[in-house]
Amino acid sequence: MKAFCVTLLLAIAGTALGAQQDVSARLAGRVPPEIAALVHQLALGAAARGLPIDPLIQKAIEGSAKGVPADRVAAALRALTAQLDVAAAAIQQAGSNRPDTEAIAAGAFALNAGISAKQVTALALVSRPPYSTAATLRVASTLAAMGVPGEQTVDLVTQIIASGGPATDVLGLPGQVMVGVSQGQGRGVTPAQAAAGLARAAAARANAPGQNKPKPQHP
């Protein structure tokens, strides 16, 4: 039993050391030492809480590549860590005890794009297989970045999923909204109006008789 515990501890320590070395290798020569130290510290805590560390590494490299002062990069890294925590909690609210890191990263990005924590929970709730939470949140953040309000984004994604189409229907939503905007350019159609049109069409399909609805699958 003692040997097992020692082996387990060594394995955990080895994994943590490996992760730290990976972080060091990715930051080497790309960020100042004080930022590298902060990323290490934040990444250690984030990994212990089940959060992804890749967005932190990317943000540090991005800030340094853009020539942003170190104190501002540090502030952005702390803000991002907070967003990852909020995103993880929001997805957990939807019933996922241990959300995957991809979904958490997508949730944090959605928060940054203007989707609220409550809306992240709503989107995670409707994202049952075959619809992935990460993909749904990415689509929502792209729609929000295009100018579609958060509430309307949730409504559109929910309607598309309820209409029972394949997962690619959700992935194609930003493109569909862009098409709607370009087709209605002469009439000044906004992304929000194009999204509303798509939601109405999806609702009509979902309510059509004989429509295949996705089987509810519980986590």
Place this chain on the structure above:
Amino acid sequence: MTDFHPQVRQLLDGDINLADLPPELRAEGEEALRLLAAVDREPVTLPGTLGARVLAELRRRAEAPGFWRRLRLRPWTLVPAFAAGAALALLLSTPAPTRAPAAVTVRFVLFAPEAQQVALAGTFNQWDPAATPLVRTGAPGVWTATLTLPAGQHQYAFVVDGARWVADPAAPAVDDGFGRRNSVLSL
């Protein structure tokens, strides 16, 4: 070469938004963005019928004359065959979700007639401004790069003359946390 108003050029460079243009320049700005979007990226995806075509070809080969003559069945060869058959039946009984392609080819375009060099930096190349240079192509002032990127979400910006970070005027954008904007690409 289309000679746009300097403020419309700023719009195309991503320095200002359409709403920042004076009313008399908005139509020109919209037209410029429309032209840019028209020559913009065209995602390249594998045809949805590819899987069906591959399966049809496999079936055709399996049914070719001589196949059954070459096949000699032994009792023990049936065990893995039954296992494979059961696995296949199980797989076919579960409707598989339609998956997006794993990688998509994207063309990035920036109209920057005054630029000496333009590059692309983003999450897909570790924000390295030297990794992905754009080249002058077609119309004067138009810079392009074609990349094959993994499906998912990417953030990026153009780097003009090695120093000026410019969001893609033809793509949605979000706050980068440093007071600027990153363009967003969902594949």
